Amino acid sequence: MTDLFGALHGVNPALFLILGGVLALALPWALARKAVMIAAPLLGLAAWFATREPGVYGVIELGPMTLETFRYDGLSRIWALVFLLAAFLNGIYALHERSRISDGSALIYAGAAVGAVFAGDFLTLFVYWELTALFSAPLIFAAGTPASQRAGLRYLAIQVLSGVLLLGGAAVWASQTGSWTFDAIGTDSPAGLVLLIAFGIKAAFPLLHMWMQDAYPKATGVGAVVLSAFTTKLAVYALARGFAGTEILITIGAIMAVFPILFVIVENDLRRTLAYALNNQLGFMVVGVGVGTPLGLNAAAANAFVGVFYMALMFMAMGAVMHRTGTAKVSELGGLFRSMPITGVLSIVGALALVGAPLFSGFVTKTLVLSAVSYHGDMLVYAVLVFAAAGVMELSALKVPFFAFFGKDRGYKVKEAPLNMLLAMGLAAFLCIYLGAHWQALYGLLPFAMDYQPYTADNVIGQVQILLAGAFAFALMVWLNLFPLRGDRTILDADWLYRRVGDGVVRWGGAMGVLLAGASERGLGVVIGRWTRRLFNLFSPAGSLSRIFPSGLMAIWTGVLLAAVVLVAYFSPL
């Protein structure tokens, strides 16, 4: 055993996942694939545990560049661990699914996320960054509906744009500083801003977030679970690495935590509700990064760590419900507790962890953020976060189990979720409780050593007050019938709203990307908007720029160019 660990020391865990993913893509036998899906994360975990000392491994010399492919330090190890655990849970959860493409993609996607976390330089980061984009899209496509096809394309366009911005920003950064090393960046230089936007797209910053609500609910049941774990958390890691202590992030994070409140209430699709809840969660992490003190970064890391599990648990529960009933809509669900009691109980565990009830994992991490902010002395943000915790977080957490498993009985007579799903959910639920009770284990993993006691009287009382306020608000809203019960009444489609609001170059680029992807996908027949039509008139095969020019006109061009060169030559110094 020690030999094995010795051999694995310094081996990048991402390699196991990616190789396993490639293998899974190639294997035609479902059984063998499933074995790979379980074994690869386990091997990755073994490699993670085998690598004891922090350090830079896997250095590749590529001409003038040095690629650091495995930077194992306090910040990267915790993120990698949670990604590996999530990949393992996904492997179990997806055991019943028979899809070669999504099996392999999910593994490569997870591996790319691990690799990105361990990347010590921008080039490696870029490669993995784009791999996460490329191999997460099939999970959306796999749903097989026309809506998911389009959403997947939009998703991919935005994610690839993020990668392009990353590469562009990194190139500028490297030429200014002379180093490709990925470390603290800051927003002082234009390159830093470009990189912040690149990370911000993946972290679903407000106005850059719409890809998430667009794509996640349209993925397969399994796909949404996988998607919820990696992309956004990876972005939080990148922010923590590059932009720790950047003040603007506190504001951005606070907005992220609060703005989904309206959508959480009116949204009919429970998985989209969860996507908004994820926004809110990310807000807390971004605030932690923005505070930037060791406590703040610890808070971001801890939130990301436990967040992966309870969000995955919630998405898993919804996936199980979808697997049995075929829907995840408030207006069509209700009273499932009688048919699926175990799933129901587990989703309640997830919800309790999500809201941060004492003894659950959310509690020991949420209090960290609140403490970090209050030590930082920003009372307004503190108040906003408290409101967000009571409002957004709790509404979403209570809404999902309430409307799926209780509420109005829609008369579903279905079986309990499949065993493998229950097992995966059970493991996730166990972690939610275990980390809440044994918080020392979690705190020991955090990047910075700290002496923090979550279970103090004021923390517990404060959190319970928040919980009660949220529960009261929820009860009031149910009583007032504010939640959608009769069907899709989502009036404000986030996509539409944000595309119209769009400002700033990236917003414009994103929207243009969506337009172009739409146009690409539907062929030339559909031309969206005046702008595209103008471009089309100019460039299309029948357009003015592409007409077959008479030779005479081309000859004139030749003459014009000749004149230009002669003129330039004439006025040049000898």
Added chain:
Amino acid sequence: MEPQFLPAAIAAHAPALLVMIPLILSAPAAMITSGRAAWVMALLGVGAALVLAAEIFLATRAEGAVLSYAMGGWEPPFGIEFRIDALNAALLLLLGSTGFLALLFAGPSVADEISRQKQSLFYSAFLICFAGLAGVASTGDAFNLFVFLEISSIATYAIIAMGWSNDRQALTASFNYLVMGTIGATFFVIGAGFIYMSTGTLNMADMGRAIAEMNGNRAVEVGFAFILVGIGLKAALFPLHQWLPNAYAYAPNFVTTFLATTATKIAFYVIIRFRYDVFSIQTGFVTNAMLWVITPLAIAGMLVASTQALFQNNVRRLFAYSSVAQVGYMMLGLGMATSLGLSAGMLHLTNHAMMKGALFMALGAFALSYGIRRIADFKGLGQVMPMTSAAFTIGALSLVGVPFTVGFISKFYLIQAALDAGWWWAVAAILISSVIAVFYVYRILVAIWVTPPNEARKASPKRVPLAIAVPLAILAGANLVFGVWAEPIVDMARAAADAAIAAGVNP
């Protein structure tokens, strides 16, 4: 010349044989009637050229090595000289290898597209074209260069026009190219005339020395302008590219593959040769013309042609526009006037040949199986022709510049060169053009892989013959292999750039 792996007697005459073997073989190829025999003959000719090119390439690998071959024993500067250094040796190797691979693919493709009686004539014309291009790339004599340019061009017009049996537009495309190409060649010969008038020599190295001693001469400047524009037209420099989209779109598939990988590249080489070695790089008018005329046009070409590609629905036209945009990348590298920029341009030249070779060859395979060329007809091809589609996808990803493909390598070096020169806006243009490329490539890839096939497509296709599968696999593989193991091509490009700069007269 030190013999490398060929017998000394052959190695000593390798530069001449490289041009003469295809040229001479074209005569018997025209006389026999069997298309298949003509194909074998063409394969022999181009294969021999490839071996000779490899020999020459190895011989010029040493730093500063220059092969000078006096044609017929008439010593330069009065006789015709073939002068080969690392720059044109790389070009010759590229010409030989992509020409050979394309020619393998020609067997089934030409048999399918060109009528039986015309096939042997077609191969004969192709051999002439190949010999002409090889001659342009090896000669050290300006007038001789013009002659070879015309030899290759006239043969090119003929083989493009052979696409008429698929689409009559091939005839107008060829005619258009004929008119434009003639203007280009005429411009070149006028320019050469101006320089001959002022220097009294036609040998390019000699011209360079004479111009350097002259210290400013308006006639030389005018000559430079004519040559730059004339060859720029041949290289499809925006906005002189108008002949290219239709020529590529309507020529036989094999011709498009061959031209896209070689013809514009050779013209690009001529620009490098004249700019660095005949005219000194330090001369103000050369640098300014590059900076104020060529660079803006390169950028405009990258952006406009990419956008045009985005809206095409004929796939070959789409990639033709993309080729124009890629010429912009190469010209941009050249415009930087640094050794880094030049080697990035050379690198992109090689890499572009690999990716466009794979792409057009895969299109040829699709056309052979289904006779299709519109994006709309590509639906579901991934399911019925997975291997060909995979090769196509590799080429397409490489075109976009996805990491681990050669496209990434060349864009990476180009961006580095631009940053080194302090050209931020050029980096922005490269990135924007790449993003546009993502979209136009994406349209096709989605049609191939995501959209389900039509009912009609379910019928099993004609199998892709080995003569297509093998070269296609080699080209697609090269895109990946050199995308990871980039050293050989990067070194080659660097050596070529160094040779170009070193050959110039530096006061």
